Amino acid sequence: MNQIKKSFSAFGPAIMIDMNNARNRSVQLSVRGNCFFYSPNNAPPPLPSYKERERSPRRRSHIESFAVWSLPNSNLALAPKSISDPREQGEMATKRSVGTLGEADLRGKKVFVRADLNVPLDDAQKITDDTRIRASVPTIKFLLGNGAKVILASHLGRPKGVTPKYSLKPLVPRLSELLGVDVVMSNDCIGEEVEKLAAALPDGGVLLLENVRFYKEEEKNDPDFAKKLASVADLYVNDAFGTAHRAHASTEGVTKFLKPAVAGFLMQKELDYLVGAVANPKKPFAAIVGGSKVSSKIGVIESLLAKVDVLILGGGMIFTFYKAQGYAVGKSLVEEDKLELATSLIEKAKTKGVALLLPTDVVVADKFAADAESKIVPASSIPDGWMGLDVGPDAIKTFNETLDTTKTIIWNGPMGVFEFEKFAAGTDAIAKKLAELTTTKGVTTIIGGGDSVAAVEKAGLADKMSHISTGGGASLELLEGKTLPGVLALDEA
Numbered sequence: 001m002n003q004i005k006k007s008f009s010a011f012g013p014a015i016m017i018d019m020n021n022a023r024n025r026s027v028q029l030s031v032r033g034n035c036f037f038y039s040p041n042n043a044p045p046p047l048p049s050y051k052e053r054e055r056s057p058r059r060r061s062h063i064e065s066f067a068v069w070s071l072p073n074s075n076l077a078l079a080p081k082s083i084s085d086p087r088e089q090g091e092m093a094t095k096r097s098v099g100t101l102g103e104a105d106l107r108g109k110k111v112f113v114r115a116d117l118n119v120p121l122d123d124a125q126k127i128t129d130d131t132r133i134r135a136s137v138p139t140i141k142f143l144l145g146n147g148a149k150v151i152l153a154s155h156l157g158r159p160k161g162v163t164p165k166y167s168l169k170p171l172v173p174r175l176s177e178l179l180g181v182d183v184v185m186s187n188d189c190i191g192e193e194v195e196k197l198a199a200a201l202p203d204g205g206v207l208l209l210e211n212v213r214f215y216k217e218e219e220k221n222d223p224d225f226a227k228k229l230a231s232v233a234d235l236y237v238n239d240a241f242g243t244a245h246r247a248h249a250s251t252e253g254v255t256k257f258l259k260p261a262v263a264g265f266l267m268q269k270e271l272d273y274l275v276g277a278v279a280n281p282k283k284p285f286a287a288i289v290g291g292s293k294v295s296s297k298i299g300v301i302e303s304l305l306a307k308v309d310v311l312i313l314g315g316g317m318i319f320t321f322y323k324a325q326g327y328a329v330g331k332s333l334v335e336e337d338k339l340e341l342a343t344s345l346i347e348k349a350k351t352k353g354v355a356l357l358l359p360t361d362v363v364v365a366d367k368f369a370a371d372a373e374s375k376i377v378p379a380s381s382i383p384d385g386w387m388g389l390d391v392g393p394d395a396i397k398t399f400n401e402t403l404d405t406t407k408t409i410i411w412n413g414p415m416g417v418f419e420f421e422k423f424a425a426g427t428d429a430i431a432k433k434l435a436e437l438t439t440t441k442g443v444t445t446i447i448g449g450g451d452s453v454a455a456v457e458k459a460g461l462a463d464k465m466s467h468i469s470t471g472g473g474a475s476l477e478l479l480e481g482k483t484l485p486g487v488l489a490l491d492e493a
């Protein structure tokens, strides 16, 4: 932590809150240009309340002088959120692995494998990203290599009843190619045809079932449906990390009818990183949280505040924090009903001794469009009529300097509107920094969340990170400290 503080005091172009002990209560942050400098032992003066600041723009320079540190003590407590018992989270990392099964357990056995093959398809039903298919291969190959017959199940999309565009058929050629076997596909996931095809499977054969969500009973976790799914198999492997936060028939219900019920290799790797590395991180531990809205990340931020040394915020949510500090935010995305929440999160960081960094400069646009006019401005003075769509170069520099001092980094949510090239620099810079730190310094880097993963993949850096999660919602729930029903249902190690 001292090392981190040093780097802040040297570079400073970020708003910092580091209130990890009583001594730090006499830290003052002051503004020079758009840089906030760290200068210890000057107690900040009393400040006007948020309402007063709103009414009195004249006082803004005064507010800037004391930046985040000077926020009034807030009694705006967060609504209590139920977070699972951490011991239950730990339990998830102690599930029996498919690796404990050998040829004696598997040869000639029918194994029901639940994978998450929910891949994006274009209008011509062509797979546009096969990451999830590739990620499911090691478990299936292991089972086939031990003489098992694999009955593979997944959902795709959110169909309401049988919907051809959500069929798993387009996946057969790619699966066959990756597995090196001719994958057989049934037109249904339960019933006579499935029973016949399953009975005819040779050792080392694969039967892909049609989309389990073609039945509403799947999402209802209907026990009869789960029993029908299970009826064609002898044992169960759950490798569908991306769907493990859903208590559905094929992820949870089926475990009542098949034993053993074990975790696949992908599931294990996800849990190792998202539970293990986060619970016992090499320190200093930093989290980078971005994305569009603070409301969708409250749980993650709160949970991470209990674990990290540094929290870097970016993306659309920062403007709610700025507005809460009395800054002009122009047309930027602001959740008016979350201003008090932003203030209380800052307070919480202070109490917990977490260094919270918000960008000091931002890239603003005159409209929300790829071809918008853009310019870089200090975070404290976004002009009227402009909106912040990315973090600025000073912020990137500070973020990088800070990340250089850490040993574990978890990243969820892009730094800006990375879908538009003009506003992708902040997100790209974080992706590059994490790749560099992983490869040159052995820093553990974990990327969770659909859009940040997409950004890393777009930058071609996915294979440079320690772990890229295949689960958007599931990884978010884990980071929020919740447990996943699909995992809890599995056998203990």
Ligand SMILES: Nc1ncnc2c1ncn2[C@@H]1O[C@H](COP(=O)(O)OP(=O)(O)OP(=O)(O)O)[C@@H](O)[C@H]1O
Pocket (backbone or CB within 6 Å): 290, 291, 292, 293, 296, 314, 315, 316, 317, 333, 388, 389, 390, 412, 413, 414, 415, 416, 417, 418, 419, 448, 449, 450, 451, 452, 453, 472, 473
């Ligand atoms: N300054 C900004 N203003 C508006 N939108 C922004 C801003 N910065 C980022 N975003 C948007 O936030 C979206 C991603 O937010 P989200 O919270 O969904 O991230 P995620 O957690 O990585 O993804 P997912 O929810 O798919 O897991 C992107 O579409 C991006 O364009």
Ligand SMILES: O=C(O)[C@H](O)COP(=O)(O)O
Pocket (backbone or CB within 6 Å): 116, 118, 157, 158, 242, 243, 246, 471, 472, 473, 474
């Ligand atoms: O894409 C995902 O996050 C998983 O496949 C789960 O899909 P769902 O959100 O439709 O349950």
